[in-house]
Amino acid sequence: MxxxxxxxxxxxxxxxxxxxxxxxxxxxxxxxxxxxxxxxxxxxxxxxxxxxxxxxxxxxxxxxxxxxxxxxxxxxxxxxxxxxxxxxxxxxxxxxxxxxxxxxxxxxxxxxxxxxxxxxxxxLINSCASEPATGSPSRGGRPQTTATPVAGGYRITGRKTFSTLSPALDWVLVTAGIADSEDVGEFLVTGKDIQIIETWNTMGMRATGSHDIVLQDVFVPEERLISRQRPGETSRRNSDGGGWTLHIPACYLGIALAARDFAVRYAATYQPNSLPHPIAKVAHIQEKLGQMELKLVAARTLMYDIARRWDAGNAAERLALRPQLGAVKTLATNAALEVVDLAMRVVGGRSIWRDLPLERMYRDVRAGLHNPPADDITYQMLANQALAEVQQS
Ligand SMILES: Cc1cc2nc3c(=O)[nH]c(=O)nc-3n(C[C@H](O)[C@H](O)[C@H](O)COP(=O)(O)OP(=O)(O)OC[C@H]3O[C@@H](n4cnc5c(N)ncnc54)[C@H](O)[C@@H]3O)c2cc1C
Missing domain, CATH: 1.10.540.10 (Acyl-CoA dehydrogenase/oxidase, N-terminal domain)
Structure with a gap:
């Protein structure tokens, strides 16, 4: 250590x-x-x-x-x-x-x-795939953004939601339905091709710049079509199981660690005049601090263990880790919610004051539920894996 x-x-x-x-x-x-x-x-x-x-x-x-x-x-x-x-x-x-x-x-x-x-x-680069009509792209809905073939490339028109990092993007990977076909393409456009509509006014993660972006008849040369898939096919970008998406649980666990740090410091120093010592020595506070540690150590150990396996794996082994990658995300984001909640219970009424960071952390961790994969998708992957294992044995 x-x-x-x-x-x-x-x-x-x-x-x-x-x-x-x-x-x-x-x-x-x-x-x-x-x-x-x-x-x-x-x-x-x-x-x-x-x-x-x-x-x-x-x-x-x-x-x-x-x-x-x-x-x-x-x-x-x-x-x-x-x-x-x-x-x-x-x-x-x-x-x-x-x-x-x-x-x-x-x-x-x-x-x-x-x-x-x-x-x-x-x-900087990001992928902007979410749209109002499709909701989460992980559900497989066809993008309403449309790419129309023209000489030398495509013309793209459409609107994306939840476009994190949009105010600083130089490269934007967008999905679009290819006109006159059932296919969906991924196209690389530049920051200059997009118009940002400042729609991001949310409860949590308010500083992520996840605004809507609009593409209006943007010309994209043929060589910037990254992939083209028929319905049900997955793109090469997903051929590694999506290990990189563990940045999502890492983010929410980082917020939870900050809430833990704050609550522990508070408990070690706050001494109401009803007690001869700081609240850290009170049994129910110790129990809450212990519960926070347990949730953090479990989620972090799983996350780093799966990351290590992903790093060591070949392409097939990485792809096979997809249910475990989902398990990390679901365990970590839910643990983060619980840890911040416990931290606020430790601190008590002061935790809801805006001059302390806990209420912001409480709002921020909530967003984790809506980053991919959604919990129901994780449970489905884990269930299918268990069924396959039992059937093979
Ligand atoms: C902070 C933040 C940052 C984000 N950044 C990005 C980004 O940079 N790029 C990007 O592309 N996206 C981004 N997203 C968007 C994210 O990936 C999702 O598209 C978005 O949160 C909507 O997901 P949803 O599941 O709530 O929406 P929906 O898919 O609209 O779902 C709404 C509800 O209906 C249910 N539902 C919908 N369809 C189905 C179905 N087929 N089967 C079962 N249940 C269904 C869902 O479970 C949910 O309860 C971001 C989201 C957040 C919160």
């Missing part, structure tokens, strides 16, 4: 962790303002750019650091300990770069161009 974090195993991880720990403390100081204003934390993203963090998952051959999934989660969790919104926003970028590195789903010249832009000027 290094730097008070059980999961740090090497000197290099510890060195990088210290870089992120210093930044995360700055993010924590700005989190309340961005939450209040629902403003995008450009200065946090700039600081992550300056630290080189945005290229840590990019392949070494293009000048990145090529860190593992396990390492990405260590750092994402720490960013979230400072500010959940910043972590979720940058998590899509570093996660996608890791996924593109392992799946090589982009044509090679395009992937090289994207990687160089990340390394040289801190360019």
């Amino acid at each position: 290094t730097s008070g974090n059980w999961f740090i195993e090497t000197q290099e991880q510890a060195r990088r962790h210290e870089v992120i720990r210093a930044l995360s403390a700055q993010f924590a100081a700005r989190a309340a303002r961005h939450d209040e204003e629902a403003s995008f934390p450009h200065e946090n993203i700039d600081a992550l750019r300056k630290a080189g963090y945005v290229a840590w998952t990019t392949p070494k051959e293009f000048g990145g650091e090529e860190i593992s999934l396990y390492e990405m989660l260590l750092h994402q969790e720490q960013v979230a300990r400072g500010d959940g919104s910043t972590a979720l926003a940058i998590g899509w970028h570093v996660g996608m770069m890791l996924s593109l590195r392992t799946t090589r789903a982009f044509p090679e010249p395009l992937f090289a161009e994207v990687c160089r832009s990340v390394v040289e000027r801190g360019a």
Whole structure:
């Protein structure tokens, strides 16, 4: 164990962790303002750019650091300990770069161009697939955004919702139904091609910049069509089981850790005049602190264990981990909700005051339920896996 974090195993991880720990403390100081204003934390993203963090998952051959999934989660969790919104926003970028590195789903010249832009000027990427009519793209609905074939490429028109990181995006992967066919394509457009409609006014994760984006008759050259699938087919981007999406549980566990830290400090120092000692020595408070630790250690151990297995696996083994990756997300996001709730019970009535961070954390962790995969999808994957195992034995 290094730097008070059980999961740090090497000197290099510890060195990088210290870089992120210093930044995360700055993010924590700005989190309340961005939450209040629902403003995008450009200065946090700039600081992550300056630290080189945005290229840590990019392949070494293009000048990145090529860190593992396990390492990405260590750092994402720490960013979230400072500010959940910043972590979720940058998590899509570093996660996608890791996924593109392992799946090589982009044509090679395009992937090289994207990687160089990340390394040289801190360019950022995200995938924007959600739409009002389809809801979560994981349910398989056909996008209403339409790509019409024209000479040399396509013209795309449509609107996406929940487009996290939109105020800072240089590259946007959008899904679109291809006109006059049942096929759905994934197209890489640039930040200049999109118009941001500032719709993001939510209860939690208010500083993620997850606005609507509009594409109006945008020309996309043929070589920027990344994949084309018939109904029921999955794209090459999903050929690695989606290990990179563990940035989602890492984010919500980071928020829960911050709530835990706050509650423990509060309990160790708050001494009402009815007690001869701080509340930390009261039995029901100790029980709540213990319950928080149990939930955190269980969810974090599962997350890092599955990440390690994913890192070590070949393509087929990674794909086979999909139910376990879902299990991590479901366990972690629900544990995060429970931990923040317990932290607030420890602190008591002061926990709902807006000048303390707990009420923001309480609102932020709620969003985790609506990031993929939804709990019912996880349970379905686990049920099907159990049925298959029993039938094979
Ligand atoms: C903070 C945050 C950031 C996000 N960032 C991004 C992003 O960067 N890019 C992006 O593309 N998306 C993003 N999303 C969107 C996310 O992936 C989902 O698309 C969105 O939350 C809507 O999901 P849903 O399940 O609530 O919606 P819906 O699919 O509309 O579901 C609504 C309800 O109906 C149920 N339901 C709907 N369809 C079915 C079905 N076929 N079978 C069973 N039940 C069904 C659901 O379980 C749910 O209870 C983000 C979401 C959040 C909260």
